[in-house]
Amino acid sequence: MASVDKSIHSAASGVAAETAAKHSKPASNGLVFYSGWFCPFVARVWIALEEKGIDYEYREINPYKKEAHFLAINPKGLVPAVEHDGAAMYESLVLLEYLEETFPSTAPLFPSKNTARAHVRMHIDQVVKKIMPSFYKTLQAQQEEEQKEARKTLTAAFKEYAEAFPNSSKPFHGGDKPDAVDVALAPWACRLFLLEEHRGGPFQAAEVGEAFIKWRKAIQDWPSVKAVLSTPEKYTEVYQRYLNDEAMSEAAKATRSGGVIP
Ligand SMILES: N[C@@H](CCC(=O)N[C@@H](CS)C(=O)NCC(=O)O)C(=O)O
Structure with a gap:
């Protein structure tokens, strides 16, 4: 079995790179988005942030490296993860609901009924x-x-x-x-x-x-x-x-x- 090529996962390209660059600075609301450009689970949350127009700081992570600083955010070592309001959270579908509940004045992704x-x-x-x-x-x-x-x-x-x-x-x-x-x-x-x-x-x-x-x-x-x-x-x-x-x-x-x- 081949080993993981850690070099592949360095950074987003194309339009995603431009979007990430627009969010390279700390966000006004303090939200930090831990991403891996290639990851479809990440993309769910990234799309929601963009769709809702929520400010965020984009941080690229290589989840295969299982670095200590990221394991402190998500002990499973998986992206996506979010830090906001003094808490670390992960799981893409949980994060969709978190964004919906925390930023109620943004474009809804869930119906109200x-x-x-x-x-x-x-x-x-x-x-x-x-x-x-x-x-x-x-x-x-x-x-x-x-x-x-x-x-x-x-x-x-x-x-x-x-x-x-x-x-x-x-x-x-x-x-x-x-x-x-x-x-x-x-x-x-x-x-x-x-x-x-x-x-x-x-x-x-x-x-x-x-x-x-x-x-x-x-x-x-x-x-x-x-x-x-x-x-x-x-x-x-x-x-x-x-x-x-x-x-x-x-x-x-x-x-x-x-x-x-x-
Ligand atoms: N159930 C998780 C899955 C996240 C996930 O599997 N992310 C992958 C990247 S696409 C990952 O971090 N993989 C690292 C690994 O498998 O060690 C979610 O919905 O957020």
Whole structure:
């Protein structure tokens, strides 16, 4: 098994580098955002910060180094993490809710009605339990048959995800603009080109449904999603280790052993 190439994870590129540079100074609200430019879990939180227009200080971390100063923020050593109001917090989906509750006057990502909020959480649960495991399985599978099987499960989950949006005439779960359901999956939508290039070609409507095709285009074109994107070559570099099933991240190890993605 190849060892982790720590040099790959040095800094964001493209538009993401510009966005990070705009947030290189301490933020007016004291919020520190611990990021890894390549990480889709980070991107969820980064998109939310951008979408809501919340001030933040961007700090790039290489979570594979497990440095003591970062372990003091997140003992699991995973990005994303946030320090705010005298507390350290982590877990991307928890952070989405934290930002929503702490900055109530910013653009909402969760609906105000309790039942609608429960539906948003149920939908996100499907992203976590159905889409993410089959995404990584498709990425890491080495045998063609295994790749095809994983892709079939993934595309069925994509279809189900978009066809369950409350308003089928709108591109997003949130309607005309993304909400937390859209943000929870957006970073993986931006990495689908890797599967298309290496795991069976473009995703067609016959496979994923028209609603998913429409959603994918709309979410990739959304400004706060584009704002956190590095250049495709850099993702290809990072994900090559997943494609070779040599990645040593917690997510990759869990996928390999049939465990739960952390
Ligand atoms: N459940 C966590 C997952 C975070 C995660 O796995 N982050 C990866 C980068 S994409 C990481 O820090 N990996 C370091 C490692 O696996 O040691 C979340 O939603 O925030």
